[in-house]
Structures are given as structure tokens and as C-alpha cells.
Amino acid sequence: MPLYGYAAANLRSQQMKASFVAGEESFKTSPASYRVIRHSVPLPVTQTAQWPILKGGRGILGNEFEVIPMAIDGIVTRALTRESDQLLSGGRITKIYQPSETDIVLHIRANGHNWRLLLSAHPVYARVHLTQQTYQNPLEPPMFCMLLRKHVEGGFIRNFGQVGLERILFIDVETRDELGDIVTRRIVVELMGRHSNIVLINPEDRRVFDGIRRVTPAVSRFRQIVPGATYKRPPEQGKRNPLSVDEDMFLALLNFNQGRLDKQLVQLFDGIGPTLAKEIVHRAGIGSRSAYWQAFHSIMECVRNYRFEPTIVYGAEKERFAAFPLTYVEGERHSFRRMHDCVAAFYEGKAERDAVRNRVHDLTRLVQTALKKNEKKMKKLEREWRDTEKADRYRLYGELLTAYMHQVKPGDKKIEVVNYYDAQGEVVTIPLDPNRSPAENAQRYFKKYQKAKASRLHIQEQSRKTAEENRYLATVLQQLEDADLEDVADIREELEREGYVRKQKTAKARRETRQAKPQLTVTTSSEGVPIYIGRNNRQNDYLTSRLANSHDTWLHTKDIPGSHVVIRGRDFGERTLREAAQIAAYFSKGRTSAQVPVDYTLIKHVRKPKGAKPGYVIYDNHKTLYVTPDESFIRKLRFERK
Numbered sequence: 001m002p003l004y005g006y007a008a009a010n011l012r013s014q015q016m017k018a019s020f021v022a023g024e025e026s027f028k029t030s031p032a033s034y035r036v037i038r039h040s041v042p043l044p045v046t047q048t049a050q051w052p053i054l055k056g057g058r059g060i061l062g063n064e065f066e067v068i069p070m071a072i073d074g075i076v077t078r079a080l081t082r083e084s085d086q087l088l089s090g091g092r093i094t095k096i097y098q099p100s101e102t103d104i105v106l107h108i109r110a111n112g113h114n115w116r117l118l119l120s121a122h123p124v125y126a127r128v129h130l131t132q133q134t135y136q137n138p139l140e141p142p143m144f145c146m147l148l149r150k151h152v153e154g155g156f157i158r159n160f161g162q163v164g165l166e167r168i169l170f171i172d173v174e175t176r177d178e179l180g181d182i183v184t185r186r187i188v189v190e191l192m193g194r195h196s197n198i199v200l201i202n203p204e205d206r207r208v209f210d211g212i213r214r215v216t217p218a219v220s221r222f223r224q225i226v227p228g229a230t231y232k233r234p235p236e237q238g239k240r241n242p243l244s245v246d247e248d249m250f251l252a253l254l255n256f257n258q259g260r261l262d263k264q265l266v267q268l269f270d271g272i273g274p275t276l277a278k279e280i281v282h283r284a285g286i287g288s289r290s291a292y293w294q295a296f297h298s299i300m301e302c303v304r305n306y307r308f309e310p311t312i313v314y315g316a317e318k319e320r321f322a323a324f325p326l327t328y329v330e331g332e333r334h335s336f337r338r339m340h341d342c343v344a345a346f347y348e349g350k351a352e353r354d355a356v357r358n359r360v361h362d363l364t365r366l367v368q369t370a371l372k373k374n375e376k377k378m379k380k381l382e383r384e385w386r387d388t389e390k391a392d393r394y395r396l397y398g399e400l401l402t403a404y405m406h407q408v409k410p411g412d413k414k415i416e417v418v419n420y421y422d423a424q425g426e427v428v429t430i431p432l433d434p435n436r437s438p439a440e441n442a443q444r445y446f447k448k449y450q451k452a453k454a455s456r457l458h459i460q461e462q463s464r465k466t467a468e469e470n471r472y473l474a475t476v477l478q479q480l481e482d483a484d485l486e487d488v489a490d491i492r493e494e495l496e497r498e499g500y501v502r503k504q505k506t507a508k509a510r511r512e513t514r515q516a517k518p519q520l521t522v523t524t525s526s527e528g529v530p531i532y533i534g535r536n537n538r539q540n541d542y543l544t545s546r547l548a549n550s551h552d553t554w555l556h557t558k559d560i561p562g563s564h565v566v567i568r569g570r571d572f573g574e575r576t577l578r579e580a581a582q583i584a585a586y587f588s589k590g591r592t593s594a595q596v597p598v599d600y601t602l603i604k605h606v607r608k609p610k611g612a613k614p615g616y617v618i619y620d621n622h623k624t625l626y627v628t629p630d631e632s633f634i635r636k637l638r639f640e641r642k
Contacts, residue, residue, distance in 0.1 A: 071191070071273065072126065072167060072191050072343065073167065073271060073272060073273030073275070073276060074162075074164075074165035074166055074167050074270055074271025074272070074273075075271045075272065075273075075303055075323050076321075076322070076339060076343070077128075077162055077165075077166070077167050077168075077169055077191060077271075078162055078165060078303065078323075079306070079308045079310070079323045079339035080128055080129065080339050080343065081160050081161065081162040081169050083338055083340055084117070084128070084160040084169075084171075084340075085159055085160040085161075087110065087111065087115065088108050088110045088117065088160070089110070089157055089158065089159050089160065090110060090111075090157065091108040091109055091110025091111070091115070091157050092109050092110070092154070092155070092157075093106050093108055093152055093153055093154065093156075093157065093173065094107045094108065094114075094153075094154075095153065096145060096148045096149050096152070096153050097135065097137045097145065098137070098138075098142050098144060098145035098212075099136060099137050099138070100135075100355060101142075102120055102122045102123070102126075102196075102213070103119070103120045103121075103135070103351075104118070104120075104148065104198055104212065105117070105118055105119075105131070105135055110157070115130055116130065116132070116133075117129075117130055118130070118131045118133075118344075119187070119189050120196075120351065121190070121197050121198045121212050122351060122354075123193065123194040124193075124194075124354070125347050125350055125351040126191045126192070126193065126196035127343055127347050127351075128169055128189055128191070128343075129339075129341075129343040129344045129347070130338075130340040130341075130344065131344055131348065132344075133344075133348055133352075136485055136486070136489060143210075144198075144210055144211070144212045147200060147209060147210050148200060151175065151185050151200060151209060152173040152175055152185050152187065152200070155173040155174055155175030155176075155185065156173065156174045156175070157173055157174075158172040158174050158184065159171075159172050160172075163233060164241060164270055164271075165242070165243070165270040165271030166233075166270060166271070167190070167191035167192060168188065168190050168191070168233065168234070169188075169189045169191070170186050170187065170188045170189065171186065171189075172184055172185075172186050172203065173185050173186070183202075184202075184203055184204070185200060185201075185202065185203075185209075186200070186201050186202070186203040187199070187200055188200075188201060188231070190234060192234060195234070197211050197212060197215070198211065198212040199211040199225055205230075206230050206231040207229075207230065207231070208224075208225060208226065208228065208229045208230070208231050210226075210227050211226075213225070214226050222235065223235075237270075239267070239268060239269055239270045240253070240268060240269055240270065241269075241270055242269040242271060242272060242296070242300050242303075243300055243303065243304050247290075247293045247297070250292075250293050250296060251290075251292075251293060253268050254268075254289075254292070256289060261277075261292065262274065262277035262278045262281045263277070265280060265281070265296075275320050275321075276322055276323070276324070278328055279299075279322065279326055279327065279328055280292070280295045280296050281295075281328075282327060282328035283295035283298075283299075283327065284296075299324060302324065303323075308323045308324065308339055309323070309324050309335065310322075310323055310335065310337075310338065310339045310341070310342035310343075311324065311325045311326055311333060311334065311335050311336070311342070312333070312334045312336070312342060312345060312346055313326050313329045313330075313331045313333050314333075314334070315329050315331035316330070316331065319346065321342055321343070321346045323339060352484070352485060356484060356488060359492070360480050360483060360488055363480055363491060363492060364477065364480050366495070366500055366501060367476050367477050367480070367500070370469075370473055371470060371474070371477075374466050374469060374470050374473070377462075378466055378467075381459050381462055381463050381466070384455065385459050385463075387452070388452045388453075388455050388456045388459065391448075391449050391452030391456065392449075394445045394446070394449035395445070395446070395449040396419070396421070397428075397430045397445040398442045398443070398445035398446040398449060400417050400420075400428060400430060401415075401430060401438060401441055401442040401445065402442050403417075404417040405438040408432065408438040410434075411434045412432050412434060413431070413432055413434050414430060415429070415432060416428070416429050416430075417430065468613065468616075469613070472613040472614075472616065474561045474589070475537065475615055476491060476494075476495070476537070477561075478561040478588065479491060479535065479536045479537070479563075482535065482587060483535070483536065484535075486519060486641075487535045487536050487539075490518060490536045490537075490538045490539065491537075491538075493538070494536070494537055494538055494614055497614075498613070498614070517542065518536075518538050518539045519641040519642060520533065520534065520539055520542070520543055520641070520642055521533040521534075521535055521639050521641060522639070522640050522641070523583070523637045523638060523639050523640070524638070525567075525572065526575055526579060527575055527576045529567060529571070529572040530567075530568045531565060531566070531567055531568070531579070531580050531583060532548070532566045532568060533563050533564075533565050533583060533587060533639075534563050534564040534565075534615075535563060535587070536615075537613075537614035537615030539564075540563065540564040540614075540615040541608070541614055541615060543566055544564050544566065544603065544606055544608075544617060545608055545617075547566075548566045548568070549603060550602065550603050550604040551570050551602055551603070551604070552566050552568050552569065552602070552603045553572075553577070553580070553600055553601070553602060553603075554566055554600065554601055554603050554605075554606050554619070555580050555581055555583075555584040555598055555599065555600040556584060556599055556619075557584055557585060557589075557590050557596055557597065557598055557599075558597035558599045558624060559597075560588050560589050560596070561588060561589045562584060562585075562587055562589060562590070563584065563588065564615075564617075565583050565584040565587075566603070567580050577600065578625065579633075580600075581598040581600065581625045581627045582627050582629060582630060582633055583634070583637075585598055585627050585628075585629045586629040586630075586631070590629070591629050592629075593628075593629075595627070595628055596627055596628065596629060597624050597625075597626055598624065598625045598626070598627060599619070599622045599623070599624050600622060600623060600624075600625065601620070601621050601622035601623070602621070605619050605620050605621040606618075606619040607619070
């Protein structure tokens with residue numbers, strides 16, 4: 001399974017007017033604008049967070065990310081519907097999962113193959129496509145998931161359909177009801193941006209069983225998605241079907257004097273999105289009006305006959321995809337045999353990154369709060385330590401009072417005596433409590449001395465523990481920057497065990513998770529030697545303490561939070577060692593630094609102290625390499641999970 005690369009995301013909103021008319025109500029929306037900007041150096045953690053982005057196993061990337069709405073249009077939906085009908089009709093729905101609030105995964109057995117179909121009502125990444133990705137499911141299925149299991153799990157898919165050229169796809173499933181009678185249930189997927197939804201209805205009377213996102217009368221008076229309501233389609237936009245217009249109608253509809261013909265195409269015709277509209281205008285060039293008709297007609301003929309050529313173009317600033325080759329965009333082009341594969345390649349990494357962002361945010365805040373708390377604690381300990389510096393003076397006062405006790409008179413508030421420890425015979429003034437006897441005053445100073453001495457030991461121990469905890473929290477913070485979904489789950493469980501996060505799982509679930517072997521990130525050096533990388537403390541402990549052999553080589557950045565890296569085997573050269581050091585430096589806080597020190601030694605010289613924090617080890621017999629992390633080198637590596 002390819003490992004995804006990484007991107008640092010920085011969300012900026014960009015106003016784009018879009019109106020959604022629902023009966024008497026008109027809503028104005030301003031969705032965020034999402035686009036990818038490549039940077040050789042990620043922004044600081046205080047300004048950005050790091051999340052995965054799919055790049056087909058091309059390596060680990062440090063990209064700044066800005067949100068892109070590349071919504072699926074009606075023509076892409078047509079291609080997806082056609083392919084789904086050909087591949088999955090007649091298939092049996094064997095399992096249903098809901099890994100997130102907006103996503104449903106159907107496991108389908110069709111035509112001798114096992115398929116996983118993702119239905120997503122994500123407000124930004126709404127989509128439908130086949131997927132090979134493994135999703136992490138909640139311990140208890142949500143209500144909508146259980147409803148789907150009740151009504152369509154075990155049923156057979158009769159057909160896939162589309163409403164005109166709208167972004168509405170439906171799946172008719174033949175199943176049995178509670179009485180054993182054969183009935184049809186329809187899953188409707190509305191790919192409408194922030195208004196996206198997945199709805200289960202009875203197609204005969206259009207009764208709604210429920211939706212993944214309920215729409216109550218308080219939200220819309222025009223249509224409600226609640227159990228028992230009658231299903232209504234989203235309101236039509238008054239556009240024309242582009243497959244039914246002739247040349248005269250097409251030319252009459254366009255206002256060539258107004259300009260911005262691409263926007264006019266989007267506003268006039270169903271199924272045409274901004275990307276395809278720009279492609280039509282680009283193909284027409286600056287020719288005659290008939291050239292626009294020819295460009296439009298040639299593409300619509302391909303749409304009519306289902307002759308699609310799915311394409312993604314990775315431009316300098318933005319990624320685009322369409323059901324046809326995009327000639328108006330410069331960039332790296334990738335063609336796909338199926339529309340499903342194209343949509344999956346474009347969206348999956350972005351959706352995963354968004355899910356990681358949501359899960360990482362709270363954990364990052366908790367860790368940063370703990371670090372700030374420890375900073376205050378360290379300042380308090382420093383103040384207390386300064387107070388204990390008087391301990392030796394208290395002992396001196398006690399000893400001098402004992403020696404000169406006969407000179408103290410009742411009611412004295414102080415006494416001046418010669419310090420016999422001082423070669424110069426310094427005179428010391430000792431404050432006294434006039435209500436105490438000389439012996440009691442001496443004992444009081446001895447007690448203060450003992451208390452201050454004990455406090456010193458306590459402060460030293462507390463300072464050591466706090467510094468150790470700060471190192472641990474800094475490591476966790478660095479791991480969260482590079483985490484994917486699996487890593488976040490491991491980190492959260494670790495923080496639960498350490499008491500930083502409230503436990504959410506049952507004891508049985510936690511025990512099962514702890515017993516499972518973590519999947520490690522693995523790559524291969526240019527000499528063909530496997531290199532293993534721990535991406536969180538659970539993986540680090542497993543890799544260093546359990547998986548690696550005593551003569552494997554272990555690497556870690558010197559005094560810098562980072563990943564444990566292990567070169568498996570003894571037979572490797574200097575090139576493999578330096579490549580592993582590059583990886584260790586890149587997956588650390590020193591990623592953006594030059595000449596990062598990386599220690600390396602044999603596993604047999606690495607050990608974990610008893611009671612140490614997760615991921616913490618000590619080592620000896622080591623040597624140090626100095627490397628400057630090279631992002632271009634990391635890009636070329638292929639990372640896998642094992």
C-alpha cells in the first residue's frame with residue numbers, strides 16, 4: 001500500500017458567489033477556495049499544521065496547502081454513473097460502513113470481484129468513486145449506517161441512474177423487507193457542495209427513511225430530509241440540457257458581446273462545470289461563432305456516446321480534473337482508464353488530509369496546553385530553588401547560635417557573633433525570635449536548613465521530570481505534524497494512556513489495540529537495503545525494542561525530536577547510511593535546518609530505561625553524521641506501510 005506524502009495546510013477563504021434558490025428562500029454561499037501551492041520549506045507549526053496529501057506513493061512532500069473547490073460536475077457524474085452501472089449492477093452489497101459523519105463505504109461483490117464504493121456527502125469533497133483505501137471505522141456504527149444495514153445490506157443492486165445531467169446519482173437495490181417480501185430501496189447521492197447529502201428512500205412512494213444529514217423545516221421550508229417526509233429533488237436551476245440543443249439554439253443563447261463565454265456556458269447548460277466550460281472556449285480559440293459550436297458539439301457528442309477520457313493536470317498552482325483532456329492548462333498530465341480512478345486519485349488524499357486536520361487539531365491544542373503549563377511550573381521551580389540557596393546560611397546560624405548560646409539574653413531580637421568558619425573572622429548578625437529560648441532559636445534554624453535541603457532534592461527531581469515530560473511532549477507535537485489517520489489514532493491512544501486525553505474506548509477495545517502490531521513506514525535505499533521508520537512513539541518502541549535485530553543500525557537526530565530509523569541488516573555501504581540519515585533528519589524538528597546531527601549505533605547499544613516515557617531510549621557507542629535534509633531526495637523515495 002503506497003504511503004501518502006505530506007502537505008502543510010494553510011486555509012484561506014476566497015469569496016465566490018453562488019446562489020441556491022429553494023422555493024421562496026434564496027441562500028448565498030461563499031465556499032472556500034482550495035488550491036495547492038508548492039513550497040520547498042513548510043511553514044512553522046504555529047502558523048500551519050501538517051497533513052497528508054495523496055501523491056501515488058511519490059514520497060513525502062512539504063507543501064503549503066490552500067483549500068480548492070474542484071466540484072464534480074454533471075458530466076463527470078454521468079461518467080461515474082455509467083461505469084458504476086457496468087461494473088456493479090447485479091452485485092450484492094455484502095457490508096456497509098460509515099467511517100465518518102459524511103462518508104459511506106459499500107462493500108460489493110459483483111462480476112467475480114470484491115469492490116468498495118465510497119459515497120461521500122462531504123461539504124467540500126462530495127464524490128462517488130471506487131476505492132482501495134482502508135478506512136478506520138468507529139467502534140459503534142452511526143445511526144444512518146445501521147439504517148442502511150437494515151434496509152439494503154445483503155440486497156442486490158438493480159441499477160445506477162442519474163437525474164438528467166444533474167449532480168444526483170441514485171442506486172436502486174432489490175432486497176427483502178421485514179416480512180420477507182421483495183422490495184426496492186433507493187440510495188440517492190446528491191453531490192451539491194455544502195448541501196450534499198445521502199438519502200435512503202422508497203422509490204415507489206418517495207418516502208424518506210433518513211439522510212446522512214437531516215434537513216429540518218428550520219433549515220429549509222422547500223424540502224425536508226427527515227424520516228417520513230416525501231423526498232423532493234433539489235430545486236432546478238432552469239438550465240437547458242446540452243445534449244438536446246442544436247447549433248441555432250446554441251448560438252442564440254450565447255451573448256458574444258457580453259464576453260466571459262465560459263461563465264455563460266455554466267449558467268446556461270446543465271452538467272457543465274467551470275473547468276469543462278473553459279476547455280470548450282479554449283478549443284474554439286478566437287475563431288468564428290461556428291467554431292464555438294463545433295467545440296461544444298464535439299464534446300457533447302462524446303458525452304452522449306459515453307466516450308470519456310478522464311484526466312488530471314497537476315499545474316504549477318492548481319490541480320484540475322475532467323472527463324476529457326484539458327488542453328488549456330499547462331502541467332503534468334495523468335490519464336485514467338476509468339472515471340472512478342481519476343476521481344479517487346484527485347480526492348482521496350485531500351479528504352484524508354481534511355480528516356487528519358480535524359483529529360490533529362484538538363490533540364495539538366492539548367499538547368501545547370500541557371507544554372505551557374510545564375513552562376509555568378519550571379519558572380515556579382526556579383523561584384523555589386533560589387529560595388533554597390539560603391539553606392547553608394540557616395545551618396550556619398544554627399551552629400553559631402549553639403556555640404554562642406551563652407551570649408544570648410532573654411528578649412534579644414538579634415545577636416552579633418564571630419563566624420569561626422571564616423578566616424578573616426567575619427561578624428555575622430543572626431535574627432532571633434524574642435519569644436523563643438536560645439536553644440529553640442538554634443533548632444528553628446536547623447529545621448529550616450533540613451526543610452530547604454529536602455526541598456532542593458524535591459525541586460531537582462521535579463525539574464528533571466518536567467524537562468523529561470517537555471521533551472516527550474515536543475516529540476509528540478512533531479509527530480502530529482507528520483501524522484496520517486493511522487498515526488493519529490496511535491498518538492491519541494498513547495496520550496490516553498499517559499493521562500493527557502480523556503479515555504473514550506472500552507478497556508477491551510484498548511487492550512485489542514495495544515496487542516495489534518503497528519504498521520511501520522518502509523522504504524528501500526539505492527543499494528536495495530530496507531529502511532524502517534517509526535512515525536509515532538508506539539511505532540518507535542515496537543521498531544527499536546521488538547522488531548529490530550541486535551546488529552541492525554539505529555539512527556536518530558541528536559537532541560532533536562524525531563523518528564527512530566532502522567537499517568535492517570549488516571550488508572550496506574556508506575550511501576545507504578547517509579540516505580537513512582537523510583530520512584532521520586527529514587522526519588524530525590530539524591527538517592528545515594542545515595547540517596543536522598544524526599547519531600547512529602547498533603540496536604544492541606540502544607535501551608529503554610525502566611519507567612521511561614513512550615519512545616524514549618538511551619544509547620552509547622555511537623557516531624554522528626551531519627546532513628542537510630533534501631526534500632527532492634525524499635520525493636523520489638517510495639514509502640510503503642508494512
